[in-house]
Amino acid sequence: MQPFASLNASKANFDDIYLQDDPRGYFSVLGALDYIIPDVAAPIIRQILAARKCRYDTAATVLDIGCSYGINAAVLRYPLSFRRLRRRYANADMAALSADDLARLDRHYYAGWPETGIARFIGLDVSAPAVRYAVSVGLLEAGIVANLESCAPAPRDIERIRRADLILSTGCVGYVTERTFRAVLGAMDRAPWVVSFVLRMFPYDAIAEECAKHGLVTERLAGATFVQRRFRDIEEFTRCLGTLEKLGIETAGLESEGRFQAELFVSRPLEDVQAAPLGQIVKVVSGRNRTVGTRYVRVGRGERTQVLRAPS
Ligand SMILES: C[S@@+](CC[C@H](N)C(=O)[O-])C[C@H]1O[C@@H](n2cnc3c(N)ncnc32)[C@H](O)[C@@H]1O
Numbered sequence: 001m002q003p004f005a006s007l008n009a010s011k012a013n014f015d016d017i018y019l020q021d022d023p024r025g026y027f028s029v030l031g032a033l034d035y036i037i038p039d040v041a042a043p044i045i046r047q048i049l050a051a052r053k054c055r056y057d058t059a060a061t062v063l064d065i066g067c068s069y070g071i072n073a074a075v076l077r078y079p080l081s082f083r084r085l086r087r088r089y090a091n092a093d094m095a096a097l098s099a100d101d102l103a104r105l106d107r108h109y110y111a112g113w114p115e116t117g118i119a120r121f122i123g124l125d126v127s128a129p130a131v132r133y134a135v136s137v138g139l140l141e142a143g144i145v146a147n148l149e150s151c152a153p154a155p156r157d158i159e160r161i162r163r164a165d166l167i168l169s170t171g172c173v174g175y176v177t178e179r180t181f182r183a184v185l186g187a188m189d190r191a192p193w194v195v196s197f198v199l200r201m202f203p204y205d206a207i208a209e210e211c212a213k214h215g216l217v218t219e220r221l222a223g224a225t226f227v228q229r230r231f232r233d234i235e236e237f238t239r240c241l242g243t244l245e246k247l248g249i250e251t252a253g254l255e256s257e258g259r260f261q262a263e264l265f266v267s268r269p270l271e272d273v274q275a276a277p278l279g280q281i282v283k284v285v286s287g288r289n290r291t292v293g294t295r296y297v298r299v300g301r302g303e304r305t306q307v308l309r310a311p312s
Pocket of ligand 1: 018038066071072125130148170171172175
């Protein structure tokens with residue numbers, strides 16, 4: 001099998017934007033390429049978190065691998081989206097702020113939204129500034145700065161990883177391999193659920209094997225792919241299509257139309273899979289974000305249920 005590093009070389013390199021003190025560069029560069037995986041993954045992750053809560057009766061603590069500036073935590077903990085956050089950071093007055101001032105405002109910004117209560121978040125990323133920002137604005141309860149591809153987790157990091165019961169990753173497999181998953185799974189006391197959105201160019205077999213060593217069965221959601229972003233330019237497009245074709249992956253109607261496509265893999269203990277296979281707990285709704293007029297929505301539960309008009 002081709003190593004991930006050589007597959008990753010087909011993709012454009014964005015290392016600089018992961019290493020800044022705040023997420024403005026991240027939203028500006030990836031936003032301009034319609035990076036949308038956190039938004040398309042969020043409704044699916046919510047369903048998985050709800051299914052896990054139903055089974056275990058507690059809200060999960062999520063370990064977000066490759067958490068970057070805590071964007072998954074933002075869109076899952078609050079009624080926010082990548083697109084909305086991108087607009088916030090694109091504002092000219094925001095561009096003039098220092099990173100410290102921006103973090104101070106962001107702390108208030110996030111605290112000003114009602115929490116979904118769906119999960120608690122800790123994050124792991126190789127970028128110290130990104131993790132520092134995500135913790136300082138309150139998106140992550142704790143952050144781990146480490147490259148588990150090349151180093152074992154420090155004792156302090158193991159203590160943090162141990163608290164998690166669901167491992168999440170979006171846009172990160174490829175940068176990380178089975179080595180990171182081996183280290184994380186090895187640090188955990190109990191079998192977690194593992195939820196990964198993975199570009200089709202990165203084979204998931206070796207990560208699924210690591211999961212199997214911990215008693216987890218991996219399912220791939222059949223019949224659905226998730227757009228990650230547009231290809232940056234013709235060079236990235238032709239390189240990636242070539243890589244996919246060499247792997248024997250049919251790109252027609254998917255990447256051939258100019259967008260990276262990810263698949264969903266979920267690993268769980270056998271008894272959880274038997275109780276409710278993945279296809280039963282996840283419904284993919286197409287067109288969710290394509291309607292623009294007023295909608296009627298039902299919010300709350302039981303006696304507190306209300307019908308509201310959601311503004312466009
Ligand atoms: C495309 S970003 C995805 C960020 C976030 N998950 C999202 O979807 O918005 C990839 C992230 O992986 C991180 N990364 C790269 N190599 C890593 C490694 N060895 N261990 C942990 N994180 C890594 C980068 O710093 C970056 O934050």
